[in-house]
Amino acid sequence: MNQLIIKDLNVSIGEKAIVKGFNLTLNSGEVHAIMGPNGTGKSTLAKAVAGHPDYTITGGDVLLDGRSILAMQPDERARAGLFLAFQYPSEIPGVTIANFLRAAVQARLTEGEELNATAYYKRLYTKMDLLKIDRKFTSRAVNDGFSGGEKKRCEILQMAMLEPKFALMDETDSGLDIDALRIVAEGVNAMRNSALGILMITHYQRLLDYIVPDFVHVMYDGHIVRSGDKSLALELEAKGYDWLKKELAHA
Amino acid sequence: MSAVPLPQPTVPGFTAERFAAHLASRHAQPAWWLGAKQAAWNQYKALPLPVRTDERWRFSNITGMALDGFELPSEPAAAIPHLPDFPHAAELTFSNCQIVDRAKTILSAELSAKGVIFAPLDEALRDHGDLVRQYFQKYPVALGSDKFVALNHALASTGALLYVPSGVEIALPFVVQHTLSGDHKATFPHTLVVLEDQAKATLVEFFVSVEAGSAHFASGVNDLHAGAGSHLTYVGVQNWSDATQAFQSNSIAVGRDARVLSLNLHLGGRQARHESHSRLLAPGAHSEMLALTVAHGAQEFDQRTLQSHNAPHTSSNLLYLNVLLDQARTIFSGLIVVDPDAQQTDAYQSNRNLMLSDEAEASSLPGLEIQANDVRCTHGSTTSRIDPEQQFYLESRGITPALAHELLVFGFFERVLEKLTDDNLHEALRTFIQAKFKKL
Structure with missing residues (x-):
């Protein structure tokens, strides 16, 4: 079993503190949802854990199976088993x-090891069929001119091919029709297994009807203010984020 | 990376004595040819070195130009580099200005029977002198390299003639390789391609130094002639050593309804100047002018182009893409000229520079001279950097920063590479570009 521990994490963009004392432990096989209003630091958290150079970690640690990943470059973190599904994937x-994914798969081979092209394409096509992605897609440029839905399916395809230990899924539902x-x-559900841990960031409860989480956390002002199970998400949906803001103000 | 030091002269270079010796060694060649060589030598001697106040040499590093100390090699090299192999019709390989592997030049019986000629320059002069005479440097040099073109003609001993008769279509490319080995060696390749009406052919030319560190001098000239309705594809791969001074002057003459695609890949050279002049001579003529450059270290790539629209209803499309690393410099200066009666001209010119370093320098001088009133001409240049979000996206998939750069460079180059319909050629160019990135 693998474990991702985010410990008292503080993240700034420039001088501005965004994530403030964030704590979470994620085990393989678990799906955690992080909900919260806009601007509360959810996307910053995901990008900072993935190693985006615009975000400065000012305190705390991120441990993958006990080892801090903060000194690692983004590509090293990815090869260690992290995957970020982007809210706005780059074109x-x-x-x-095909070339992009082959490079990513090849990057995970040891020095001198050759990629088995036949097996690679077989696996790629299987995953594409599962995600109902036309095979002609492989010769299209990455995300170039893709619709919102195509981009998100392309993210999930990459996740399926790279088989991470932990996936950080940033607003995967945004821009998608039903x-x-x-x-x-x-x-995503087809990929759920005991070897994969998922951290799902979402603004809306809607996604959680389709991907049912084991844990739900509410993030506000840069850290988790409440944790629970799926019923917390339903409560939030019913009462809205303003309810939470008021409660926190009273506390 | 530090600048490659200037080569230290060990021999006096291109002297009158050396020219006389060269001419004497060619005594069996046609008198008109020898006379033209003498005239070219006289012209070379008479012409001054270029000056930067000449607009055609603006931004060029002229003080860094070194002509002394080079000599024509006398022996072929022991080793000939292995170039990417792909199916081809026939090849001409020159090692140190000598033809080698002669057996590979022999055409299939079918092509011979159709009247196709593919021969080294010396043999072409002997067996097809009139053909060479008709097309060799038929058009004057307009882009500034007169002196170096004259030197090419004076000392040209290597080169090729490809002649394709009317209506003959050849799918497989012809390959010409120029390789230099040993320090301070020079070569003067001259490639002549003549496609008669409705003919179709591809020629791929490689310019390669055997040793990465040797100082070489190259002044090459191409005369490409595309007859009415013909289709010519020309691919040049320049991979001289990083200590090479290189000049190349290409002339592309396009006849009625003919299409020429020329793609030049520039990788090597300390200082490499490349001139390309398309002449759209009759209605329906089209010239596709493409170039890819990867500039690193202290390399300077100096590219000058001219799209001359001499007839109505002609079109040209130029796309020059440069990638710059380290302290490298590129210069692009392009001009579209539309003659008064060349109505309905459709001309496009674009130079794009991708900067991978803050210390690199790309100069771009696009230009138009339009004397007709019913034309469509667009030109432009852009300079951009790698988008850090794209870089992060690739790295977040486990791709190393270096490989991410390479992928983004290929993505940038794809707009040109995708115009090559021959997959094998496409792959060969990719291999050369990848090899350069591996070296960095």
């Missing part, structure tokens, strides 16, 4: 999905 004109959401959720 990379001129680089095909059909696309269903396909993406089916893809």
Whole structure:
């Protein structure tokens, strides 16, 4: 079993503190949802853990199986088993999905080890079928001119191919219509197993109808203010974030 | 990376004595040819070195130009580099200005029967003198390298003639390789391609130094002639050593309804100047002018282009893409000229620079001279950096920063590479570019 521990994490963008004393332990096989109003630091948390250079860690630690990853470069963190599904995936004109994914898979091989191209394509096509992605997609440039739904499916395809230990899914539901959401959720659910831990960031409860979390956390002003199970999400949905803000103000 | 030091002269270079010796060694060649060589030598001697006040040499590092100390090699090298192999019709390989591997030049019986000619320059002069005479430097040099083109003609001993008769279409490319080995060696390749009406052919030319550290001098000239309705694809791969002074002057003459695609890949050279002049001579003529450059260290790539629209209903499309690392410099100066009666001209010119270093320098001088009133001409240049979000996106998938750069460079180059319909050629160019990135 693997474990990702985010310990008293503090993250700034420039001088501005965004994430303030965030704590969470994520075990393989678990799905945690983080909900919260806009601007509360959810995306910053995900990008900082993945190693985005614009975010400065000013305190705390992130441990993957007991080892701090903070000194590691983004590519090293990825190869160690982290995966960030982007809210707004970059468009990379001129680089095909096939070449991009092959480079990412190849990066995980040991020195001198050759990629088995036949096996690679077989696996790729299986995953694509599962996500209902047309095979012609492999020769298209990464996210270039993709619809919102195509971009998100492409993120899930990468996740399926790279088989991370922990996936940080940032607003995977944003920009998806109900059909696309269903396909993406089916893809994620198909990947759920005892070897994968998922941290799912979402603004809306809707996603949690399709990907049912084991734990729900509410994030506000840079840290977790409440944790519970799926019923917490339903309560939030019913009462709205203002209810939470008022409660916190009284506390 | 530090600048490659200037080569130290060990021999006096291109002297009258050396020219006389070269001419004497060619005594069996046609008198008109020898006369033209003498005239070219006289022109070379008479012309001054370029000056930066000449607009055609603006931004060029002229003080860094070194012509002394080089000599024509006398022996072929022991080793000939292994170039990416792909199916081809025939090849001409020059090692140190000598033809080697002659067996590979022999055409299939089918191509010979159709009247295709593919021969080294010396043999072409002997067997097809009139053809060479008709097309060799048929058009004047307009982009500034007159002196170096004259030197090429004076000392040219290596080169190729590809002649494709009317209506003959050849799918597989012809390959010409120029390789230099040993320090302070020089070469003067001259490639002549003549496609008669409705013919179709591809020529791929490699310019390669055997040793990465040797100082070489190259002044090459190409005369490409595309007859009515013909299709010509020319691919040049320049991979001289980083201590090489290189000049290349290409002339592309496009006839009625003919299409020429020329793609030059620039990787090597301390200072590499490349001139390319398309002449759209008759209605329906189209020239696709493409270039890819990877500049690193203290390399300077100096590219000058001219799109001359001499007839109505002609089109040209130029796309020059540069990637710059370290303290490298690129210069692009392009001009579209539309003659008064060249109505309905459609001309496009674009130079894009991708900067991978803050210390690199890309100069861009796009220009238009339009004398007709019913034309569509657009030009422009852009300079950009790698988008840090794209870089992070790739790295977040476990791709190393260096490989992420390489992928983004290929993504940038794809707009040109995708125009090559031959997958094998596409792959060969990728291999050369990848090899350069591995070296960095």
